[in-house]
Amino acid sequence: MADTGRPTVMTPEVIGKLEDAFSVGATDLEACFVAGIGKDALYDYQKKHPEFSERKEALKKMVNYKAKKVISGAIESGDKTQANWWLERKGKDDGFSSRTELTGGDGKDLPSPIMMIERNVQGDDSDNQD
Numbered sequence: 103m104a105d106t107g108r109p110t111v112m113t114p115e116v117i118g119k120l121e122d123a124f125s126v127g128a129t130d131l132e133a134c135f136v137a138g139i140g141k142d143a144l145y146d147y148q149k150k151h152p153e154f155s156e157r158k159e160a161l162k163k164m165v166n167y168k169a170k171k172v173i174s175g176a177i178e179s180g181d182k183t184q185a186n187w188w189l190e191r192k193g194k195d196d197g198f199s200s201r202t203e204l205t206g207g208d209g210k211d212l213p214s215p216i217m218m219i220e221r222n223v224q225g226d227d228s229d230n231q232d
Contacts, residue, residue, distance in 0.1 A: 111139050112147045124161035
């Protein structure tokens with residue numbers, strides 16, 4: 103006897119819509135909405151096709167890749183603003199960060215005299231309350 107169960111909603115068209123949504127960083131809920139399916143249908147499909155779960159996660163990272171390509175292209179064309187932006191965020195270990203650390207090298211608090219100076223500079227006079 104042939105299987106007379108409910109037909110799958112996971113058609114090639116639905117899978118294509120899901121993949122397109124995931125490739126721009128959509129959440130599972132957003133992708134399901136775009137594809138016109140419920141999250142349960144997606145999760146059931148992933149259980150039966152674990153390779154799709156891996157593909158989904160890879161596709162979700164594609165928007166980051168696309169952004170990196172745009173930034174890289176801008177830097178390649180000589181955009182100094184983008185170059186500085188990149189170095190401030192990605193060149194921290196090379197001394198390009200504009201961030202000021204208020205901790206010791208190991209992430210612990212600075213010695214007390216230094217912290218007291220910092221509090222006074224910021225106007226915290228909680229130590230001088232009468």
